[in-house]
Amino acid sequence: RIVGWRVVSTPLGTSNNMPLKIFVPVDGNFTRTEMSKRAFQRALTVSKPGDIVYIVTVFRPFPFDVPPEFLVNRKAKLQTIHDLMVRSAGKHDLVPVSVMLEDEDEKSSLLVQIQKYDADLVVMGKRNVSSSARKLLMGSVASHLLRHSDRSILFIN
Numbered sequence: 745r746i747v748g749w750r751v752v753s754t755p756l757g758t759s760n761n762m763p764l765k766i767f768v769p770v771d772g773n774f775t776r777t778e779m780s781k782r783a784f785q786r787a788l789t790v791s792k793p794g795d796i797v798y799i800v801t802v803f804r805p806f807p808f809d810v811p812p813e814f815l816v817n818r819k820a821k822l823q824t825i826h827d828l829m830v831r832s833a834g835k836h837d838l839v840p841v842s843v844m845l846e847d848e849d850e851k852s853s854l855l856v857q858i859q860k861y862d863a864d865l866v867v868m869g870k871r872n873v874s875s876s877a878r879k880l881l882m883g884s885v886a887s888h889l890l891r892h893s894d895r896s897i898l899f900i901n
Contacts, residue, residue, distance in 0.1 A: 766787045797838050805848065
C-alpha cells in the first residue's frame, strides 16, 4: 500500500531513455526487515529493464563493546538480505548496486548517498511508532529525508 509520495522534479523517466536511478534504503534493524522488503518490491514494480536499483543500508556502530562474532553475524544477515535483493533485481533486468555503510548518523549518511548516486527516486518504508506528533506519521529517518532531500520519495506502508 502506498501511503504517500512527493515529486520534486520533472516526471520520472526522461525522454532520452536514461535509466532511472532508484534508491531503496534497507533498515539495519531486523525487526523492520519486512517493511524494507515491501519497499524493494514496490521499487521493482515502478522500474523498467535497465534501471539502476541502489540497495543501501546504513547502520550505527554499537555504543558499547559487543563480542566480535555478534558484529560478524549482524553484517552477515544484512549481506544475505542484500544478496537476495540483488538477485531479484537481476531477474527483473535491473542493474543492482549494494551498499552497506557503518555511520553514527544514519539520516545524514543516507542523504549523502542519495546525492552521491544522484538518485531519481527514493522508495522506502515508513513506521508508526515514534512519539512526537510530526514523527507519528512516519519514522524519524523517513521524516528527515522528506524534509531535507530534494529527490522524489515514495513511502510504502
